[in-house]
Amino acid sequence: xxxxxxxxxxxxxxxxxxxxxxxxxxxxxxxxxxxxxxxxxxxxxxxxxxxxxxxxxxxxxxxxxxxxxxxxxxxxxxxxxxxxxxxxxxxxxxxxxxxxxxxxxxxxxxxxxxxxxxxxxxxxxxxxxxxxxxxxxxxxxxxxxxxxxxxxxxxxxxxxxxxxxxxxxxxxxxxxxxxxxxxxxxxxxxxxxxxxxxxxxxxxxxxxxxxxxxxxxxxxxxxxxxxxxxxxxxxxxxxxxxxxxxxxxxxxxxxxxxxxxxxxxxxxxxxxxxxxxxxxxxxxxxxxxxxxxxxxxxxxxxxxxxxxxxxxxxxxxxxxxxxxxxxxxxxxxxxxxxxxxxxxxxxxxxxxx
Amino acid sequence: xxxxxxxxxxxxxxxxxxxxxxxxxxxxxxxxxxxxxxxxxxxxxxxxxxxxxxxxxxxxxxxxxxxxxxxxxxxxxxxxxxxxxxxxxxxxxxxxxxxxxxxxxxxxxxxxxxxxxxxxxxxxxxxxxxxxxxxxxxxxxxxxxxxxxxxxxxxxxxxxxxxxxxxxxxxxxxxxxxxxxxxxxxxxxxxxxxxxxxxxxxxxxxxxxxxxxxxxxxxxxxxxxxxxxxxxxxxxxxxxxxxxxxxxxxxxxxxxxxxxxxxxxxxxxxxxxxxxxxxxxxxxxxxxxxxxxxxxxxxxxxxxxxxxxxxxxxxxxxxxxxxx
Numbered sequence: 001x002x003x004x005x006x007x008x009x010x011x012x013x014x015x016x017x018x019x020x021x022x023x024x025x026x027x028x029x030x031x032x033x034x035x036x037x038x039x040x041x042x043x044x045x046x047x048x049x050x051x052x053x054x055x056x057x058x059x060x061x062x063x064x065x066x067x068x069x070x071x072x073x074x075x076x077x078x079x080x081x082x083x084x085x086x087x088x089x090x091x092x093x094x095x096x097x098x099x100x101x102x103x104x105x106x107x108x109x110x111x112x113x114x115x116x117x118x119x120x121x122x123x124x125x126x127x128x129x130x131x132x133x134x135x136x137x138x139x140x141x142x143x144x145x146x147x148x149x150x151x152x153x154x155x156x157x158x159x160x161x162x163x164x165x166x167x168x169x170x171x172x173x174x175x176x177x178x179x180x181x182x183x184x185x186x187x188x189x190x191x192x193x194x195x196x197x198x199x200x201x202x203x204x205x206x207x208x209x210x211x212x213x214x215x216x217x218x219x220x221x222x223x224x225x226x227x228x229x230x231x232x233x234x235x236x237x238x239x240x241x242x243x244x245x246x247x248x249x250x251x252x253x254x255x256x257x258x259x260x261x262x263x264x265x266x267x268x269x270x271x272x273x274x275x276x277x278x279x280x281x282x283x284x285x286x287x288x289x290x291x292x293x294x295x296x297x298x299x300x301x302x303x304x305x306x307x308x309x310x311x312x313x314x315x316x317x318x319x320x321x322x323x324x325x326x327x328x329x330x331x332x333x334x335x336x337x338x339x340x341x342x343x344x345x346x347x348x349x350x351x352x353x
Numbered sequence: 354x355x356x357x358x359x360x361x362x363x364x365x366x367x368x369x370x371x372x373x374x375x376x377x378x379x380x381x382x383x384x385x386x387x388x389x390x391x392x393x394x395x396x397x398x399x400x401x402x403x404x405x406x407x408x409x410x411x412x413x414x415x416x417x418x419x420x421x422x423x424x425x426x427x428x429x430x431x432x433x434x435x436x437x438x439x440x441x442x443x444x445x446x447x448x449x450x451x452x453x454x455x456x457x458x459x460x461x462x463x464x465x466x467x468x469x470x471x472x473x474x475x476x477x478x479x480x481x482x483x484x485x486x487x488x489x490x491x492x493x494x495x496x497x498x499x500x501x502x503x504x505x506x507x508x509x510x511x512x513x514x515x516x517x518x519x520x521x522x523x524x525x526x527x528x529x530x531x532x533x534x535x536x537x538x539x540x541x542x543x544x545x546x547x548x549x550x551x552x553x554x555x556x557x558x559x560x561x562x563x564x565x566x567x568x569x570x571x572x573x574x575x576x577x578x579x580x581x582x583x584x585x586x587x588x589x590x591x592x593x594x595x596x597x598x599x600x601x602x603x604x605x606x607x608x609x610x611x612x613x614x615x616x617x618x619x620x621x622x623x624x625x626x627x628x629x630x631x632x633x634x635x636x637x638x639x640x641x642x643x644x645x646x647x648x649x650x651x652x653x654x655x656x657x658x659x660x661x662x663x664x665x666x667x668x669x670x671x672x673x674x675x676x677x
Contacts (some may be wrong), residue, residue, distance in 0.1 A: 252582035326652060
């Protein structure tokens with residue numbers, strides 16, 4: 001008989017108001033009087049009390065409040081009547097009207113493969129081995145992966161939520177698990193674990209929304225978020241090996257590049273140096289040649305004027321310059337012959353030394 | 354009126370109230386109701402929600418759920434066509450469309466669920482045994498996976514980073530199970546709305562093999578990374594030697610070219626100056642020889658000179674005739 005959700009339980013101040021003692025006595029007295037008028041006779045007192053209790057119960061069950069994040073769905077004799085916005089409301093008492101509070105504005109979530117204390121929903125198993133089973137998936141390249149995820153949803157249509165499907169939240173869990181496996185089953189293990197996360201979230205969201213709409217659960221799914229995605233435990237180490245090998249590869253390449261960089265720019269500089277030096281040689285060579293040529297031409301001009309004398313002069317000057325520097329000079333008469341045997345060249349050299 | 358007239362009135366009212374309470378009943382939005390008389394269904398099932406009347410006492414109200422109901426199969430191990438044992442967990446949604454039939458054949462939901470267990474269980478086994486595992490895992494036939502840029506062509510040829518091709522896919526296997534089962538549950542007044550695979554997993558006995566394969570795949574990739582690293586490093590070292598030789602030899606070539614040009618130019622200049630005439634050639638020869646003497650005759654040379662020479666001819670006499 002009592003309203004399903006206790007929204008107008010004993011804590012409700014409105015229900016307590018009319019119960020204050022003077023009022024009751026007054027009511028009883030008035031009620032008795034009236035009853036006596038209607039039903040003259042000795043049993044008027046009993047009727048009065050019964051009628052009064054009914055009245056109190058009526059007020060008690062007629063009032064209810066709807067929290068600000070919810071609406072109430074009212075059924076009259078079981079038939080859907082209306083949605084009631086937040087606030088204090090009346091309904092017909094004694095189980096004629098039934099109000100069910102549905103938190104339509106609250107963001108609800110379901111977790112898969114893990115449980116945050118206090119955030120788990122009623123249909124999530126508290127046992128770790130069940131959580132483990134929720135995460136185990138087979139990928140499209142027939143590998144295995146462990147996927148944890150969260151869905152955020154709202155109750156979009158309270159009437160549908162209550163009347164179309166029994167346990168919509170349980171069904172939502174099934175839908176979510178089924179869709180996630182469908183999406184993961186179409187992907188490679190690499191996509192699932194590393195590169196395809198965003199895509200999986202998007203596709204799972206779209207598919208879950210499609211199903212939620214098709215099933216008329218009155219639920220709208222706002223978000224699908226992937227949490228931890230891991231390879232199965234026995235395989236994890238080999239996945240780490242791949243990461244390490246990747247790092248090692250980078251290291252090897254970087255070291256080789258270091259050696260390269262140590263040598264090549266230097267060689268380039270040295271090359272430029274040598275080319276510049278060669279260029280210097282070229283300039284020097286040409287300038288010198290031109291200088292020599294100019295000198296020779298000038299000399300030649302003068303020589304032509306008096307060749308004999310100039311020639312003699314140069315000859316004598318040269319010899320004069322050259323001969324004093326020579327330690328051993330032997331001047332022989334042109335008529336003397338065979339002097340060579342007389343000369344002990346080695347001995348002469350020896351003496352000098 | 355007196356007490357003796359009041360009592361029967363109260364009694365009549367009470368009896369009327371009792372009869373009324375027994376002849377009205379409510380039907381919720383989530384219900385449909387079968388009225389039975391001495392256990393036998395009477396009239397059409399009541400599907401409209403609201404306040405209803407019945408014959409008191411002799412008719413009974415049997416509410417039957419009107420909503421879409423979940424069926425959650427318990428996971429069971431079964432082999433696929435490729436002899437892999439997998440644990441399959443299915444869920445289905447159904448609703449009671451013919452409450453009378455349902456009421457007569459099954460009476461309550463527990464027996465309905467157990468019929469569904471039987472029928473869906475065996476249809477699932479049939480369908481799974483007819484298909485290879487991948488047909489149940491994958492959905493989209495022509496999906497091209499995102500390529501991990503780290504994978505090489507060699508590994509792609511080993512089917513790493515690629516999806517195993519399928520003929521039909523998960524949806525069509527689900528459809529097969531659904532069609533087979535939907536027909537069989539019709540007789541119970543049940544409509545099967547759809548079925549979906551909830552979980553498909555490797556059986557515990559298969560798992561180690563799958564893991565071993567995954568490990569060997571990963572190891573293969575790790576080894577490739579290492580050898581790629583070493584290979585690339587070797588390539589860079591080769592580049593270093595090549596580039597070094599190239600730079601140095603280029604430098605040599607350019608230096609020699611420049612020097613050659615320089616020497617040629619100088620030679621040209623000299624030749625032009627010295628080769629003006631016979632006289633200039635003669636003069637060059639003479640001056641150059643003179644110049645060379647200065648360098649080639651050193652202090653430790655021994656010079657044997659004749660008095661016949663131009664320089665010493667006067668040692669023998671001063672007249673030009675003697676000098677001849």
